[in-house]
Amino acid sequence: MSIYGDYIKSVIRTVPDWPEQGVNFRDITPLLQNSAAFRKLIDSFVHRYQEMNLDAIASIDARGFIIGAPLAYELGCSFVPVRKKGKLPFKTISETYTLEYGHSEVELHSDAFQKDDRILLMDDLIATGGTMLAAANLIQRSGGHVVETATIIDLPELGGSQKIRDAGYSVFAVCSFTEDE
Ligand SMILES: O=P(O)(O)OC[C@H]1O[C@H](OP(=O)(O)OP(=O)(O)O)[C@H](O)[C@@H]1O
């Protein structure tokens, strides 16, 4: 949890039973609408990463872009989008991952990184961890080094952050929610 974790958590809205019965959707739009809260969020990432000599911020289509781009701007790093299949125009490498039902695929341009570049990978939320883990593996395959994976929200009861740690990556979350919150 970051220094602003409790505050950031207080401006995230939970929408029960969306997009389907039984899912508590953690909605970051109230956080984005609140300029003071959004600034504190980006500042907490700046505070954590400013001395880490990062070369690039990679973030995941689509909500990850909202936090990755301002952080890259603040830190003076390059910004690399990891996109859902079929969105990137140049030569890509891809990684398939399992969803609750079926499969999905993330892609990266083959020239996105230099070998051994130090990369921070960001997304807004970790649930089952499939998306973040696939993106991290993709970056490592492309020759980059994933220094850490970072998120606004972790849902630890779904096991995703532990799965990412078990695969050897560091995980930083600004806040977390249990199922009953
Ligand atoms: O840990 P996981 O179980 O993989 O789930 C987390 C992912 O799910 C959401 O994205 P979504 O695919 O809904 O796309 P969006 O950002 O375009 O809304 C979220 O933004 C993460 O990327």
Ligand SMILES: Nc1ncnc2[nH]cnc12
């Ligand atoms: N519970 C949840 N809230 C918001 N985004 C999600 N992506 C996957 N699970 C989610």
